Amino acid sequence: xxxxxxxxxxxxxxxxxxxxxxxxxxxxxxxxxxxxxxxxxxxxxxxxxxxxxxxxxxxxxxxxxxxxxxxxxxxxxxxxxxxxxxxxxxxxxxxxxxxxxxxxxxxxxxxxxxxxxxxxxxxxxxxxxxxxxxxxxxxxxxxxxxxxxxxxxxxxxxxxxxxxxxxxxxxxxxxxxxxxxxxxxxxxxxxxxxxxxxxxxxxxxxxxxxxxxxxxxxxxxxxxxxxxxxxxxxxxxxxxxxxxxxxxxxxxxxxxxxxxxxxxxxxxxxxxxxxxxxxxxxxxxxxxxxxxxxxxxxxxxxxxxxxxxxxxxxxxxxxxxxxxxxxxxxxxxxxxxxxxxxxxxxxxxxxxxxxxxxxxxxxxxxxxxxxxxxxxxxxxxxxxxxx
Amino acid sequence: xxxxxxxxxxxxxxxxxxxxxxxxxxxxxxxxxxxxxxxxxxxxxxxxxxxxxxxxxxxxxxxxxxxxxxxxxxxxxxxxxxxxxxxxxxxxxxxxxxxxxxxxxxxxxxxxxxxxxx
Numbered sequence: 001x002x003x004x005x006x007x008x009x010x011x012x013x014x015x016x017x018x019x020x021x022x023x024x025x026x027x028x029x030x031x032x033x034x035x036x037x038x039x040x041x042x043x044x045x046x047x048x049x050x051x052x053x054x055x056x057x058x059x060x061x062x063x064x065x066x067x068x069x070x071x072x073x074x075x076x077x078x079x080x081x082x083x084x085x086x087x088x089x090x091x092x093x094x095x096x097x098x099x100x101x102x103x104x105x106x107x108x109x110x111x112x113x114x115x116x117x118x119x120x121x122x123x124x125x126x127x128x129x130x131x132x133x134x135x136x137x138x139x140x141x142x143x144x145x146x147x148x149x150x151x152x153x154x155x156x157x158x159x160x161x162x163x164x165x166x167x168x169x170x171x172x173x174x175x176x177x178x179x180x181x182x183x184x185x186x187x188x189x190x191x192x193x194x195x196x197x198x199x200x201x202x203x204x205x206x207x208x209x210x211x212x213x214x215x216x217x218x219x220x221x222x223x224x225x226x227x228x229x230x231x232x233x234x235x236x237x238x239x240x241x242x243x244x245x246x247x248x249x250x251x252x253x254x255x256x257x258x259x260x261x262x263x264x265x266x267x268x269x270x271x272x273x274x275x276x277x278x279x280x281x282x283x284x285x286x287x288x289x290x291x292x293x294x295x296x297x298x299x300x301x302x303x304x305x306x307x308x309x310x311x312x313x314x315x316x317x318x319x320x321x322x323x324x325x326x327x328x329x330x331x332x333x334x335x336x337x338x339x340x341x342x343x344x345x346x347x348x349x350x351x352x353x354x355x356x357x358x359x360x361x362x363x364x365x366x367x368x369x370x371x372x373x374x375x376x377x378x379x380x381x382x383x384x385x386x387x
Numbered sequence: 388x389x390x391x392x393x394x395x396x397x398x399x400x401x402x403x404x405x406x407x408x409x410x411x412x413x414x415x416x417x418x419x420x421x422x423x424x425x426x427x428x429x430x431x432x433x434x435x436x437x438x439x440x441x442x443x444x445x446x447x448x449x450x451x452x453x454x455x456x457x458x459x460x461x462x463x464x465x466x467x468x469x470x471x472x473x474x475x476x477x478x479x480x481x482x483x484x485x486x487x488x489x490x491x492x493x494x495x496x497x498x499x500x501x502x503x504x505x
Contacts, residue, residue, distance in 0.1 A: 157458050158428055158457075159458060161420075161475070162418060162428060191501040192477070192478070192499075193477070196477070218501070228499065228501070238493075238494060240458055241428070241456065241458035241459040241460065243460070243479065243480065243494055243497045244480040244497060244498070244499035244501070245501050246477070246478060246480055246499060246500070246501055247474055247480070250474065250477055250479065251475065305458075325457075342430060
């Protein structure tokens with residue numbers, strides 16, 4: 001088998017970027033507006049829409065600090081400007097330290113600079129300089145093995161399990177064969193399919209970790225007194241023909257193809273080995289994709305039967321629908337039509353191969369429809385209350 | 388943890404079939420993903436009284452007894468209350484009512500056994 005390549009940006013740390021973005025990172029909700037104003041002024045700036053920073057439990061604060069820093073060091077990011085208010089609980093200086101190691105990192109503090117307007121003026125200048133420097137970088141031949149790809153689904157209907165998810169599975173197998181890292185996610189949507197994942201676990205440790213992740217999720221859910229019915233599957237899933245969480249899970253797990261599971265990751269954790277991993281994320285799509293991208297995914301592939309338009313702040317999101325009606329009605333938000341599998345004009349393997357070629361083009365610079373439409377979703381998983 | 392059905396990866400994956408719809412000389416209107424399944428999936432809106440054509444050209448005399456919308460499930464066999472319902476070769480929950488072949492299978496007669504608070 002030949003080793004395939006794409007045109008990427010080689011970084012000093014050995015990673016490979018698919019985009020050159022400058023991250024603008026508010027360290028609390030009170031500096032979010034200033035950060036948004038800065039990002040809006042410069043093409044190539046990416047706002048991380050973080051609104052915490054105060055009144056959060058220690059675990060959520062630590063997670064936020066680490067995750068925001070991971071975004072600053074993301075392969076698609078060439079520099080970061082952190083916008084702090086000055087009195088928040090989240091330690092913005094610590095965040096700036098952790099963010100270092102990729103491109104340049106600058107910290108602006110609104111209370112020191114003397115207000116929103118002065119901060120925005122200074123921030124625009126810094127972001128513009130970083131973006132201008134990035135414009136001189138050139139793409140080079142890079143192995144597909146340097147890619148980390150997220151597998152996500154949202155707005156699922158019955159066509160997801162019949163067409164788009166199996167096609168993504170064929171794509172995932174192609175990626176794994178090239179030595180790439182591929183991450184399946186969304187724990188709550190795998191209740192009822194864990195036997196399939198356990199059967200494919202590369203080691204007994206991975207099998208145990210997969211089972212305990214799903215059991216923890218179910219136990220936590222029961223402890224809240226909540227009932228999955230009416231939530232998993234979602235009302236839209238039900239209208240699309242999916243009845244139970246088990247049925248959704250069995251369709252979901254097809255996204256991971258046939259490859260063995262080599263690692264189980266915490267939310268936002270980077271896979272340390274090539275192959276197919278599983279990440280413990282919620283079924284909430286923006287929060288799940290935010291965790292996948294924190295782990296270094298340069299691209300996320302996303303199947304959606306009913307039509308979900310979402311993207312991400314720093315990673316292109318490639319959207320695939322298996323529903324011919326959605327392709328006809330909402331095609332402007334979709335990148336790839338997998339309904340040909342149901343119509344019988346293409347096989348699952350053929351659509352998987354088309355997705356593979358499209359992802360390499362996107363990794364080489366072709367914009368996804370979500371990028372064209374300006375999507376920049378960022379939504380961090382939060383475990384505790386805000387007080 | 389509820390009991391789970393054994394899963395045979397050599398048999399089960401639905402995408403070993405090259406094409407879903409074109410099989411034999413007919414065009415299928417119901418997809419059976421795995422040979423062990425007790426429900427199929429409507430590939431188009433199927434009004435009551437529609438003769439079912441299965442993928443792969445498998446013979447059947449099944450007729451819909453009510454509207455089965457696109458993407459929704461149709462019972463392939465008689466299923467009694469409490470019986471496991473199988474799709475993708477695995478359990479998707481239990482029947483909570485008598486289900487006759489050709490009937491719609493959805494939230495009114497199929498319930499999850501996972502993630503319930505009680």
